[in-house]
Amino acid sequence: MRLKDCHNFYDFRKLAEKKLPSPIFHYIDGAADDEITYKRNTSAFNDVDLVPNVLRGVENVDLSTTIFGKKIDLPFYCAPTALQRLFHYDGERAVGKAAQKFNTMFGVSALATVSVEEISSMIDTPKMFQFYFHKDRGLNDSCLERAKAAKFDVMALTVDTITGGNRERDLRTGFTSPPKLTLSSLFSFAIKPMWGINYLTKGKFELPHLQDYVKEGTSTNTSIGNYFSTMLDQSMNWKDAEKLCSQWGGHFALKGVMSVEDAKKAVDIGCTGIMVSNHGGRQLDGSRSPFDQLSEIVDAVGDKIDVICEGGFQRGTHMLKALSIGAKACSGGRLYLYALAAAGQAGVERALGQYKAELERDMKLMGCTKISDLSRSNLRFRKNGS
Amino acid sequence: MDLDDCHNFDDFRILAKKKLPSPIFHYIDGGSDDEITLKRNTNSFNSCDLIPNVLNGVENPDLTTTIFGRKINMPLFLSPTAMQRLYHPDGDKASARAAEKFGTMYSMSTMANTSIEEISNISSGPKLFQLYVHKDKSITDDLVERCKRANFDGLCLTVDTIVAGNRERDHRTGFTTPPKLTFKSLVDFAVKPKWVFDYFTNKKFELSNVKNKTDKGTNITKSVIEYINEQYDPGMNWKDAEYIVKKWNGPFALKGIMSLEDVERAIDIGCTAVMISNHGGRQLDGSLSPFDQIKEISDKFGDKVEIILDGGIRRGTHVIKALAAGAKACSFGKGYLFSLSAGGQKGVEKMLQNMHNEIKRNMKLMGCKNLKELNSSKLAYR
Numbered sequence A: 001m002r003l004k005d006c007h008n009f010y011d012f013r014k015l016a017e018k019k020l021p022s023p024i025f026h027y028i029d030g031a032a033d034d035e036i037t038y039k040r041n042t043s044a045f046n047d048v049d050l051v052p053n054v055l056r057g058v059e060n061v062d063l064s065t066t067i068f069g070k071k072i073d074l075p076f077y078c079a080p081t082a083l084q085r086l087f088h089y090d091g092e093r094a095v096g097k098a099a100q101k102f103n104t105m106f107g108v109s110a111l112a113t114v115s116v117e118e119i120s121s122m123i124d125t126p127k128m129f130q131f132y133f134h135k136d137r138g139l140n141d142s143c144l145e146r147a148k149a150a151k152f153d154v155m156a157l158t159v160d161t162i163t164g165g166n167r168e169r170d171l172r173t174g175f176t177s178p179p180k181l182t183l184s185s186l187f188s189f190a191i192k193p194m195w196g197i198n199y200l201t202k203g204k205f206e207l208p209h210l211q212d213y214v215k216e217g218t219s220t221n222t223s224i225g226n227y228f229s230t231m232l233d234q235s236m237n238w239k240d241a242e243k244l245c246s247q248w249g250g251h252f253a254l255k256g257v258m259s260v261e262d263a264k265k266a267v268d269i270g271c272t273g274i275m276v277s278n279h280g281g282r283q284l285d286g287s288r289s290p291f292d293q294l295s296e297i298v299d300a301v302g303d304k305i306d307v308i309c310e311g312g313f314q315r316g317t318h319m320l321k322a323l324s325i326g327a328k329a330c331s332g333g334r335l336y337l338y339a340l341a342a343a344g345q346a347g348v349e350r351a352l353g354q355y356k357a358e359l360e361r362d363m364k365l366m367g368c369t370k371i372s373d374l375s376r377s378n379l380r381f382r383k384n385g386s
Numbered sequence B: 001m002d003l004d005d006c007h008n009f010d011d012f013r014i015l016a017k018k019k020l021p022s023p024i025f026h027y028i029d030g031g032s033d034d035e036i037t038l039k040r041n042t043n044s045f046n047s048c049d050l051i052p053n054v055l056n057g058v059e060n061p062d063l064t065t066t067i068f069g070r071k072i073n074m075p076l077f078l079s080p081t082a083m084q085r086l087y088h089p090d091g092d093k094a095s096a097r098a099a100e101k102f103g104t105m106y107s108m109s110t111m112a113n114t115s116i117e118e119i120s121n122i123s124s125g126p127k128l129f130q131l132y133v134h135k136d137k138s139i140t141d142d143l144v145e146r147c148k149r150a151n152f153d154g155l156c157l158t159v160d161t162i163v164a165g166n167r168e169r170d171h172r173t174g175f176t177t178p179p180k181l182t183f184k185s186l187v188d189f190a191v192k193p194k195w196v197f198d199y200f201t202n203k204k205f206e207l208s209n210v211k212n213k214t215d216k217g218t219n220i221t222k223s224v225i226e227y228i229n230e231q232y233d234p235g236m237n238w239k240d241a242e243y244i245v246k247k248w249n250g251p252f253a254l255k256g257i258m259s260l261e262d263v264e265r266a267i268d269i270g271c272t273a274v275m276i277s278n279h280g281g282r283q284l285d286g287s288l289s290p291f292d293q294i295k296e297i298s299d300k301f302g303d304k305v306e307i308i309l310d311g312g313i314r315r316g317t318h319v320i321k322a323l324a325a326g327a328k329a330c331s332f333g334k335g336y337l338f339s340l341s342a343g344g345q346k347g348v349e350k351m352l353q354n355m356h357n358e359i360k361r362n363m364k365l366m367g368c369k370n371l372k373e374l375n376s377s378k379l380a381y382r
């Protein structure tokens, strides 16, 4: 199986599984507890059907949308994800360049393996910095100042990781970062020699935003759950978020808001957007899916801030459905991560290109030429829901 | 595979399956008829989603609640289950000690292999005794008296076992107690020599609480089904229940009621708690699951009686959903029995630790500082 055999999400996933040592594949692919929420994030889209309109003259489709004051050419973007150089040796460099090529937003994690400075010198398209609120206030200030100096357009504070989720696949595979070669994991790494060679020869593995402050930065092996539970400040509250928002002074979002109440509070503290998200099902299993919750949130705050639906997207039609409900844009992690693991920048470009082609085709089939043509009148819910 | 590899219910179940002779494993694992209710008990939690709140400063959520007049340190406790010596040589002692360690309630079945007095000697933790009403009324009076003397905190009367459910797995495996070695079952036991060794080298198998009152308690090899049908009083009615409530005169629950009507009557006869339960899907197949029923009952009676959800709990989030729907606490059976089979007291402790961690972690992710903050605004039914 090669890149040219990848026609959709599932193909990329399969190729990624072939290329990655199993603990790393399962770190991406896994979620919390019984992974009920993870599955629901996608299956929720199937409880609603699209109702197309015909004979509308749909030769030219404009997929652009504006979020956080920036026009982007696609109504979806790359959510910030950690540790990308574990997935492919080019890591954030590959994803950033692919995002630039399609002129969409590139989300950079606090746990990125390439620095904000390097990314900002590399791409000039819209960039989002994802912030984790650490106990160490010096580290927080440094992250914020560096992202500001590197001219990032948006800051997103992640609020759904107050403690680590129970990722049982990681418990079984013994996933840590950087990878620690225990006897049991050794085998899974040994059968993927290309990954090992690239990992050891293409530059040292680092967490540039953290390493001056904490030993978890590079030298010691730690699990992600452990990082969340020991390094992040669990007492984080609305005051802290408000302070950060004003300290940043630009477009600011909360990532991982699910309740209407919290969405309203986000508006109150000065946020310009929120990501309705459960972290891809990786935190609270049993949590509602973003798509199921979307309409309530859009109704409450959609006219005041940018509401972004995040998680579960595997098809262009999934995005059409979220946009029809009123999301300003869609955001996803795995939708580009498997492609990154499968083939680096070329893989991510192929994946983004495919979603774009799907969206264009589906917009035409729906009888729509621009995102604002989509509305709830295009949708029918199967059950007695909204 | 050992205890270190057990991260959740399914892991403990697999390890228990490895350790137990198959008739015993299936006695725990099975339900009645087609096991529809057994499955629904857990699946019903998936028809409902949680809506978390963020930025609430939840470093240390308080997991305590009060049931049967005792404060417990987590809102999940051990349901009463019969014949624990079959699952591990330490039986009820292991369960009681583990529960005490975690500050939660241990429950003793009428059909335990350890006596009321033995348990009260080894544990000062919260204790509930589960009563079956035998045809011989003097057995009931005797049990109630002994629980009083032994300082049990509460009593529950099981009312969903008026006849035995149709546990088809037991028909097939020929499960009896004490285990009877037929040729067919011999093979099942022979492949688990460690279990057989433990069983025969430890204390004699008996139904310790009723052994002086009925010869069925020890000598005769009976299937549980036969025992229930022969010994328990199918004529039991509300008057009998009321008699026991009065006699006990302390925190009291009916275990195994499902209808709003019966909850109301339970309150009328003086119950302080109700355990909403279908006996873990082991009795009436097709019966409603406790979680599907809990909200309606709590909305109506939550301020009058302690509502306990019993059945289907496998995860911390299940407990959280039950509490958000109005339950005061939850109890589980198979959840700790598999861990008991897998590793005795250590096993039960590990399971309780896992559940404690899960409840605590997920309370933080829900943005809740204490159990009272869980309410129906946190739930979205599909």
Ligand SMILES: Cc1cc2nc3c(=O)[nH]c(=O)nc-3n(C[C@H](O)[C@H](O)[C@H](O)COP(=O)(O)O)c2cc1C
Pocket: A027, A028, A029, A041, A079, A080, A081, A082, A083, A109, A110, A111, A130, A158, A255, A277, A278, A279, A280, A281, A310, A311, A312, A313, A331, A332, A333, A334, A335, A337
């Ligand atoms: C491997 C992986 C790493 C992630 N790392 C982060 C992170 O560092 N910070 C963050 O806020 N979200 C992180 N996320 C969550 C994503 O931003 C996003 O919410 C999620 O992937 C959406 O679900 P989807 O993968 O179904 O699209 C990560 C997700 C994955 C799959």
Ligand SMILES: Cc1cc2nc3c(=O)[nH]c(=O)nc-3n(C[C@H](O)[C@H](O)[C@H](O)COP(=O)(O)O)c2cc1C
Pocket: B027, B028, B029, B041, B079, B080, B081, B082, B109, B110, B111, B130, B158, B255, B277, B278, B279, B280, B281, B310, B311, B312, B313, B331, B332, B333, B334, B335, B337
């Ligand atoms: C092996 C086994 C034995 C049981 N024995 C009794 C018993 O003696 N008395 C009783 O009231 N309930 C008994 N139960 C039912 C439990 O108290 C409880 O209602 C049920 O296990 C809850 O469902 P769960 O297993 O899904 O948690 C038993 C359950 C099992 C699995």
